[in-house]
Amino acid sequence: MFLFWFCMVFLNKDFIPESKCRVLKTMAPILFNTMGTDHSEYIEEEEVHVKNPHLDSMEEDILYHLDLGTKTHNLPEMFGDIKFVCVGGSANRMKSFAQFIHQELGLPGDNDDIRDICAGTDRYSMFKAGPVLSISHGMGVPSMSIMLHELIKLLHHARCRDVILIRIGTSGGVGLAPGTVVVTKQAVDCFFQAQFEQVVLGKVITRSTELDKGLAEELLANSAEIPNLPTVIGNTMCTHDFYEGQGRLDGALCSFSTEEKLEYLHKAYDAGVRNIEMESTVFAAMCLTCGLKAAVVCVTLLNRFEGDQINTPHRLLLEYQQRPQVLVSHLIKKRLGLIQ
Amino acid sequence: MFLFWFCMVFLNKDFIPESKCRVLKTMAPILFNTMGTDHSEYIEEEEVHVKNPHLDSMEEDILYHLDLGTKTHNLPEMFGDIKFVCVGGSANRMKSFAQFIHQELGLPGDNDDIRDICAGTDRYSMFKAGPVLSISHGMGVPSMSIMLHELIKLLHHARCRDVILIRIGTSGGVGLAPGTVVVTKQAVDCFFQAQFEQVVLGKVITRSTELDKGLAEELLANSAEIPNLPTVIGNTMCTHDFYEGQGRLDGALCSFSTEEKLEYLHKAYDAGVRNIEMESTVFAAMCLTCGLKAAVVCVTLLNRFEGDQINTPHRLLLEYQQRPQVLVSHLIKKRLGLIQ
Numbered sequence: 001m002f003l004f005w006f007c008m009v010f011l012n013k014d015f016i017p018e019s020k021c022r023v024l025k026t027m028a029p030i031l032f033n034t035m036g037t038d039h040s041e042y043i044e045e046e047e048v049h050v051k052n053p054h055l056d057s058m059e060e061d062i063l064y065h066l067d068l069g070t071k072t073h074n075l076p077e078m079f080g081d082i083k084f085v086c087v088g089g090s091a092n093r094m095k096s097f098a099q100f101i102h103q104e105l106g107l108p109g110d111n112d113d114i115r116d117i118c119a120g121t122d123r124y125s126m127f128k129a130g131p132v133l134s135i136s137h138g139m140g141v142p143s144m145s146i147m148l149h150e151l152i153k154l155l156h157h158a159r160c161r162d163v164i165l166i167r168i169g170t171s172g173g174v175g176l177a178p179g180t181v182v183v184t185k186q187a188v189d190c191f192f193q194a195q196f197e198q199v200v201l202g203k204v205i206t207r208s209t210e211l212d213k214g215l216a217e218e219l220l221a222n223s224a225e226i227p228n229l230p231t232v233i234g235n236t237m238c239t240h241d242f243y244e245g246q247g248r249l250d251g252a253l254c255s256f257s258t259e260e261k262l263e264y265l266h267k268a269y270d271a272g273v274r275n276i277e278m279e280s281t282v283f284a285a286m287c288l289t290c291g292l293k294a295a296v297v298c299v300t301l302l303n304r305f306e307g308d309q310i311n312t313p314h315r316l317l318l319e320y321q322q323r324p325q326v327l328v329s330h331l332i333k334k335r336l337g338l339i340q
Numbered sequence: 341m342f343l344f345w346f347c348m349v350f351l352n353k354d355f356i357p358e359s360k361c362r363v364l365k366t367m368a369p370i371l372f373n374t375m376g377t378d379h380s381e382y383i384e385e386e387e388v389h390v391k392n393p394h395l396d397s398m399e400e401d402i403l404y405h406l407d408l409g410t411k412t413h414n415l416p417e418m419f420g421d422i423k424f425v426c427v428g429g430s431a432n433r434m435k436s437f438a439q440f441i442h443q444e445l446g447l448p449g450d451n452d453d454i455r456d457i458c459a460g461t462d463r464y465s466m467f468k469a470g471p472v473l474s475i476s477h478g479m480g481v482p483s484m485s486i487m488l489h490e491l492i493k494l495l496h497h498a499r500c501r502d503v504i505l506i507r508i509g510t511s512g513g514v515g516l517a518p519g520t521v522v523v524t525k526q527a528v529d530c531f532f533q534a535q536f537e538q539v540v541l542g543k544v545i546t547r548s549t550e551l552d553k554g555l556a557e558e559l560l561a562n563s564a565e566i567p568n569l570p571t572v573i574g575n576t577m578c579t580h581d582f583y584e585g586q587g588r589l590d591g592a593l594c595s596f597s598t599e600e601k602l603e604y605l606h607k608a609y610d611a612g613v614r615n616i617e618m619e620s621t622v623f624a625a626m627c628l629t630c631g632l633k634a635a636v637v638c639v640t641l642l643n644r645f646e647g648d649q650i651n652t653p654h655r656l657l658l659e660y661q662q663r664p665q666v667l668v669s670h671l672i673k674k675r676l677g678l679i680q
Contacts (some may be wrong), residue, residue, distance in 0.1 A: 054589040061649075140486075143483050199585045250395065252626070256541055
């Protein structure tokens with residue numbers, strides 16, 4: 001098996017060309033079973049499911065916000081080898097991550113040559129480094145939701161198998177030192193419930209936001225192997241607003257006192273919330289519904305018990321933002337058998 | 341008064357330098373009163389209000405997602421002359437609009453030189469052309485909300501007066517030919533109610549989404565003066581999801597039939613809805629709360645009674661997207677007295 005990776009990395013060929021991609025897909029159960037992980041669920045290949053009976057009857061599927069389509073692009077050839085999809089809010093950050101993972105996996109070619117696959121639109125940016133796809137999703141649940149619908153259809157059209165999705169993001173910490181990485185145990189809403197409310201044709205339905213427990217534990221275990229990477233596991237609260245919804249005192253609108261803010265944040269802490277961001281519930285709910293193993297790994301930029309404004313020096317913010325990337329890169333390398 | 345504008349436009353000086361900006365602000369009541377509009381509300385200057393007593397006690401205000409701040413930037417000097425703020429989802433489109441309005445207002449300098457004021461971040465893009473600010477807001481209510489909080493604080497810190505905000509966007513049409521411009525009468529939620537639900541510290545409060553009636557009527561009247569600009573006034577439905585929430589049959593998830601989809605869209609039509617997008621309710625609610633006159637002008641890219649996929653040719657999509665820009669540019673030129 002190692003000979004296979006050795007060939008791909010050092011013989012200066014494309015990391016996983018279509019021919020090898022087919023081999024990889026066939027071999028995937030064995031591959032993952034020999035990597036020294038204890039993830040027996042990887043023994044069986046899993047396709048990416050869409051839950052939409054109408055799709056089969058469509059002649060063409062235009063993934064409008066990604067500027068891709070089934071008639072205009074050969075999606076299996078472009079994306080069939082994808083095993084890891086990493087998503088994050090900022091396009092620049094997701095480009096940096098693609099360059100970083102390209103280097104970490106020892107892929108051939110210059111990582112400065114990595115191009116935005118969605119360059120025809122400015123809604124999202126997408127970069128590919130071997131079996132890793134790195135995509136931006138903008139800010140907030142609706143922006144994440146549009147990207148996920150089109151990404152999941154893309155993975156389905158490309159006939160990808162055994163894909164895991166990881167959100168690598170930034171967040172506000174609750175009772176944690178800035179720079180702490182939080183691996184999400186449960187994605188909860190602003191009432192601290194592990195659920196996501198989706199409106200379908202004017203009716204509210206509720207979906208579970210359960211994430212993959214094994215993957216979260218694996219990430220936490222991995223973090224212990226990396227120096228200077230303070231990591232905890234905890235609940236992540238997802239709000240639809242950065243200011244009033246997260247109890248900030250510094251928005252254009254604020255009708256509550258410092259005491260009321262702190263009371264809310266302490267209630268969140270007591271409910272197990274360790275960080276606050278704006279996309280995790282829909283991410284967890286959609287991945288679960290479509291049978292995709294998913295995790296959320298966010299760094300905290302500040303401790304909300306101590307303030308609202310993000311006034312950490314720029315240099316330090318950049319260093320913090322690399323921490324989830326380092327942790328997820330470590331997991332990917334272990335899963336690929338590149339490190340023990 | 342016209343001599344003043346003549347000097348600014350033709351003597352190749354900055355459109356509104358700080359010294360003249362102060363003059364303009366002092367003269368604004370007379371200026372707007374002599375422009376031939378019948379907007380008597382413009383006789384009195386109106387400051388931009390923030391509704392947050394905590395802001396006064398802050399030594400510094402970092403507008404994190406705009407990469408601007410009260411200590412690092414001279415906001416009154418940079419933005420004090422702003423009278424029109426136009427917002428839209430896409431950064432590229434808002435750059436094009438800034439270049440277009442720069443040309444339409446006959447401003448000095450090359451419109452290719454217009455730079456992104458928020459270049460230090462990739463969350464939003466911001467461009468300035470004379471008294472017009474053009475900003476992107478991404479997709480969905482949360483993304484719009486973050487931008488609006490920081491924009492309203494920016495206008496407040498910059499001591500702007502008599503500012504109007506217009507969203508120029510794209511949308512799905514309901515019973516309208518693609519390419520029709522919809523001036524929003526009421527921004528309604530997915531239950532067809534003219535309200536916006538905001539969570540504050542875990543409690544849901546409801547805000548009115550009333551837009552400025554005079555401004556909507558003025559836009560509609562203006563549209564009649566422009567050839568080939570089919571325009572209607574109607575309600576705009578704002579959803580938190582592009583696929584299931586808008587009754588699309590082509591998402592990764594879909595649990596309803598074509599008949600159920602059409603039933604929902606016909607109910608929307610009967611409630612006065614003529615187009616669907618994803619930001620108008622929070623835009624209307626926040627502008628109303630902060631005393632800002634606001635309008636929403638979106639072009640329809642497809643007729644949702646006839647389909648879900650946006651498969652209009654690229655060239656035509658570009659032409660459609662320019663229509664709200666042309667209409668808003670016409671209004672701005674009339675308000676500035678550049679055309680009768």
